[in-house]
Amino acid sequence: MSINVEPLRKILELEHKKGYLDSAVIGGLDRFLCHWAGQAIDSLTTPRLLNYFHKLHLVNSNYASLTKQQRKQWVKAVLDFLAEVERGEGERGEARLAPIASRLSSGAKGQRIMVNQSIDSPITVIRGISSSLAARFNKLGVKTIRDLLYFFPHRHLDYSQRKSISQLTEGEEQTIIANVWQAQEIRLGGRRSTEAIVGDETGNVRVVWFNNPYLAKKLATNTRVVISGRVSLFHGRHVFESPEW
Numbered sequence: 001m002s003i004n005v006e007p008l009r010k011i012l013e014l015e016h017k018k019g020y021l022d023s024a025v026i027g028g029l030d031r032f033l034c035h036w037a038g039q040a041i042d043s044l045t046t047p048r049l050l051n052y053f054h055k056l057h058l059v060n061s062n063y064a065s066l067t068k069q070q071r072k073q074w075v076k077a078v079l080d081f082l083a084e085v086e087r088g089e090g091e092r093g094e095a096r097l098a099p100i101a102s103r104l105s106s107g108a109k110g111q112r113i114m115v116n117q118s119i120d121s122p123i124t125v126i127r128g129i130s131s132s133l134a135a136r137f138n139k140l141g142v143k144t145i146r147d148l149l150y151f152f153p154h155r156h157l158d159y160s161q162r163k164s165i166s167q168l169t170e171g172e173e174q175t176i177i178a179n180v181w182q183a184q185e186i187r188l189g190g191r192r193s194t195e196a197i198v199g200d201e202t203g204n205v206r207v208v209w210f211n212n213p214y215l216a217k218k219l220a221t222n223t224r225v226v227i228s229g230r231v232s233l234f235h236g237r238h239v240f241e242s243p244e245w
Contacts (some may be wrong), residue, residue, distance in 0.1 A: 026225035166202035183219035
C-alpha cells in the first residue's frame with residue numbers, strides 16, 4: 001500500500017504561507033501527524049525511508065513547542081521527505097512485483113509456519129497482534145481469524161479526494177479544507193450539539209456534530225480545518241453530519 005502524501009503536503013504548504021503559526025489545520029500539526037504517521041509507517045518498506053521517517057519524529061512530533069525558525073526548518077525537511085517518498089513509489093512500480101514473486105516461488109524456506117491453526121483460531125496466533133491489540137479487537141466482536149476476515153470498517157475516509165465546497169455531492173464521503181466562520185452550541189432533538197459554518201473560495205457549508213457540544217469552543221473563528229465525511233442534503237443545502245475533522 002502506497003502512502004498518500006498529498007494531504008500532509010498541502011497542510012505544510014499552507015503552514016508555510018501562514019508564517020508557521022501552527023494554524024494550518026485545526027488541533028495543530030502534532031494532532032494531524034499522530035493520525036497520518038501512524039498509517040504511513042506501515043507503508044514504508046525501504047530502510048532509507050524508514051530511517052528518514054524516524055529522524056523527523058513524525059509519530060511523536062513536538063511542532064507546537066518549536067521556535068518559528070525551527071518550525072521553518074522542520075517543515076522544509078518534511079516536505080523533502082514527502083518528495084523522497086513519491087520518488088521512491090514511482091521507482092518501485094513494476095519492480096516491486098519481482099521480489100514478491102521470488103518469495104512465493106521459494107516456498108516456505110526460512111518462514112515461520114503456523115501448525116495446526118485454522119481460521120477459527122484466535123487472532124493472537126497472527127504475528128504482530130499482541131494481547132492488548134487483541135483486546136481492542138474483541139470489543140469490536142473480532143476474536144478469531146474468521147471474524148477478522150469478515151470485519152469491514154464502518155467508514156472509509158479517503159483524504160486524497162479533496163473537493164471544493166461547490167463540488168460537494170449528496171450521499172458521498174468527501175473531504176474539504178475550509179475556514180471556520182462561525183461555531184456555536186445548539187440543540188437538535190433535545191441533544192446538545194455543535195453547529196459550524198465553514199467556507200472556502202467557492203462557498204460555505206453547514207457542519208453539525210450531534211451530541212457533541214464541546215467542539216463549539218474548539219472551533220475558533222478563522223481557523224483552517226480539514227472536514228471529511230458523508231454529505232447530506234437538508235432543506236436543499238449540503239451539510240456534513242458528524243464528520244471527522
